[in-house]
Amino acid sequence: xxxxxxxxxxxxxxxxxxxxxxxxxxxxxxxxxGHTSEAVIIDANASDHVEExxxxxxxxxxxxxxxxxxxxxxxxxxxxxxxxxxxADPFVFGFGSTESTKDILGALAANQDAxxxxxxxxxxxxxxxxxxxxxxMAAKILSDNKASGDNILVSVRxxxxxxxxxxxxxxxxxxxxxxxxDELKATLREIIGASxxxxxxxxxxxxxxxxRGAKDDEGQELIEELASVLNAALGASxxxxxxxxxxxxxxxxxxxxxxxxxxxxxxxxxxxxxxxAGMTNSKVIVAINKDPDAPIFDIADYGIVGxxxxxxxxxxxxxxxxxx
Amino acid sequence: MKFYxxxxxxxxxxxxxxxxxxxLIQNTDRMxxxxxxxxxxxxxxxxxxxxxxxxxxxxxxxxxxxxxxxxALAMGADKAIHITxxxxxxxxxxxYANILATFFEDKEYDVISCxxxxxxxxxxxxxSMLAQHLDLPYATNAVGLSLEDNELVVKRQGDSGQEIIxxxxxxxxxxxxxxxxxxxxxxKGIMQSKRKPMESxxxxxxxxxxxxxxxxxxxxxxxEKPERExxxxxxxxxxxxxxxxxxxxxxxxxxx
Numbered sequence: 001x002x003x004x005x006x007x008x009x010x011x012x013x014x015x016x017x018x019x020x021x022x023x024x025x026x027x028x029x030x031x032x033x034g035h036t037s038e039a040v041i042i043d044a045n046a047s048d049h050v051e052e053x054x055x056x057x058x059x060x061x062x063x064x065x066x067x068x069x070x071x072x073x074x075x076x077x078x079x080x081x082x083x084x085x086x087x088a089d090p091f092v093f094g095f096g097s098t099e100s101t102k103d104i105l106g107a108l109a110a111n112q113d114a115x116x117x118x119x120x121x122x123x124x125x126x127x128x129x130x131x132x133x134x135x136x137m138a139a140k141i142l143s144d145n146k147a148s149g150d151n152i153l154v155s156v157r158x159x160x161x162x163x164x165x166x167x168x169x170x171x172x173x174x175x176x177x178x179x180x181x182d183e184l185k186a187t188l189r190e191i192i193g194a195s196x197x198x199x200x201x202x203x204x205x206x207x208x209x210x211x212r213g214a215k216d217d218e219g220q221e222l223i224e225e226l227a228s229v230l231n232a233a234l235g236a237s238x239x240x241x242x243x244x245x246x247x248x249x250x251x252x253x254x255x256x257x258x259x260x261x262x263x264x265x266x267x268x269x270x271x272x273x274x275x276x277a278g279m280t281n282s283k284v285i286v287a288i289n290k291d292p293d294a295p296i297f298d299i300a301d302y303g304i305v306g307x308x309x310x311x312x313x314x315x316x317x318x319x320x321x322x323x324x
Numbered sequence: 325m326k327f328y329x330x331x332x333x334x335x336x337x338x339x340x341x342x343x344x345x346x347x348l349i350q351n352t353d354r355m356x357x358x359x360x361x362x363x364x365x366x367x368x369x370x371x372x373x374x375x376x377x378x379x380x381x382x383x384x385x386x387x388x389x390x391x392x393x394x395x396a397l398a399m400g401a402d403k404a405i406h407i408t409x410x411x412x413x414x415x416x417x418x419x420y421a422n423i424l425a426t427f428f429e430d431k432e433y434d435v436i437s438c439x440x441x442x443x444x445x446x447x448x449x450x451x452s453m454l455a456q457h458l459d460l461p462y463a464t465n466a467v468g469l470s471l472e473d474n475e476l477v478v479k480r481q482g483d484s485g486q487e488i489i490x491x492x493x494x495x496x497x498x499x500x501x502x503x504x505x506x507x508x509x510x511x512k513g514i515m516q517s518k519r520k521p522m523e524s525x526x527x528x529x530x531x532x533x534x535x536x537x538x539x540x541x542x543x544x545x546x547x548e549k550p551e552r553e554x555x556x557x558x559x560x561x562x563x564x565x566x567x568x569x570x571x572x573x574x575x576x577x578x579x580x
Contacts, residue, residue: 141548301577314567
């Protein structure tokens with residue numbers, strides 16, 4: 001019997017849904033293969049999140065609580081992750097593929113001499129490791145991968161697995177952790193544009209994404225109104241984040257966030273493969289574009305060929321009626 | 325300041341791809357400088373133009389990757405190291421990081437940089453692996469770099485905002501392609517690149533232990549991604565289309 005361990009990422013005081021998706025998958029794999037599912041919460045207020053994590057089937061929950069984890073910094077996070085690997089000795093250690101995970105995954109693998117597969121969309125256990133599917137070539141194709149060893153790291157794309165509640169009475173183990181500021185190799189000077197209460201794109205049920213076609217003030221107002229009517233998160237193509245019109249944290253695509261909402265509305269987005277790589281797993285895709293040959297129509301379930309300035313006002317009105 | 329930029333030759337993701345019996349068939353003429361590495365080269369050039377210094381690129385790859393090194397030299401890098409491998413090696417991120425870590429053991433530098441990921445595999449691991457091996461302070465996913473009081477100041481796109489991180493040198497940084505628009509080599513740059521020093525080191529001469537070169541992960545095959553079928557495309561009066569699609573989303577798809 002081996003341990004399948006899941007890292008529970010906390011950002012802005014909230015657990016990242018991607019972590020709970022991985023924990024749900026790990027619990028399922030543990031039950032099917034006679035292993036144990038465990039989780040680790042590393043945060044300034046780690047113990048506050050135990051109750052939430054208990055819903056997803058971990059039989060043991062490690063907490064590492066220290067004020068240093070208030071904001072993401074790679075040195076203390078790596079130290080904590082190494083410590084929990086020593087303690088829990090996991091066969092597989094899973095992560096939701098957040099930016100913070102991407103920052104440390106390679107370093108942790110090098111530090112622990114562990115095999116690692118990043119950003120997988122599916123994974124299974126084998127006798128000597130895992131098999132996983134990864135989207136490659138700008139998510140145009142899928143690769144099958146094998147990792148072998150007795151301490152494998154894997155990060156999983158958000159939206160790859162459903163949340164699955166199976167509450168347990170988990171044993172909670174607080175791991176003693178000290179961190180001296182002198183150990184910091186780098187200084188976090190400040191964080192700009194922290195998202196705070198905004199809906200996290202990777203967790204959003206509905207996304208309204210804007211492209212080059214919606215770059216002026218009027219376009220931006222229409223997009224915001226549409227998002228507000230649908231209670232949707234705002235997203236952007238690279239054209240708009242690069243031009244400084246929308247915040248870089250809103251960029252969806254190969255460089256940027258990978259999203260999988262129920263409804264994705266692409267407004268004035270042509271659909272370059274680098275953008276499509278980040279949103280092709282959406283359940284329903286609606287595209288509004290005045291160019292009938294725009295590649296976005298090749299993947300959209302519903303395409304509206306038309307000028308967004310003419311289409312959006314009646315679209316917003318209609319949605320308001322439906323909502324009321 | 326001395327910059328080493330680690331670069332990689334990768335397939336052009338915009339080129340047509342075929343899969344035959346689980347193998348990837350690529351047009352080998354369409355090999356390019358990894359776009360993220362190109363941004364790392366550009367940023368190193370901008371910083372050394374402003375503060376003085378030297379940019380040296382390092383590439384691990386087969387002989388045919390020389391053209392990619394030439395591209396970086398033509399952009400303006402001062403010199404290059406080519407660690408040559410066989411044509412058909414299948415290394416994972418960890419092996420590349422191991423090779424580079426051995427190479428850097430006896431080198432002096434202020435900054436090592438590279439792209440945040442390869443545009444073909446999108447693994448995004450080698451940078452932080454290398455930093456760990458060399459015990460360097462590092463930051464990933466940089467969207468801006470500057471030099472202040474001997475610290476490399478990195479603007480990093482994090483989960484909830486942009487983190488401004490000060491790295492004492494020597495340090496390592498991985499670059500997003502959002503930080504700049506890499507320059508297109510000028511004709512003069514291309515001519516000069518032919519006279520710039522390019523040193524080749526055969527990987528077999530680096531006396532690396534076999535365990536360092538054996539990959540713990542491997543790709544066992546490729547599959548077509550189930551493609552999304554194009555759905556319905558509507559043209560006509562905006563009001564009618566808006567109404568129609570809104571109603572479909574509400575009544576048929578149930579996603580409103």
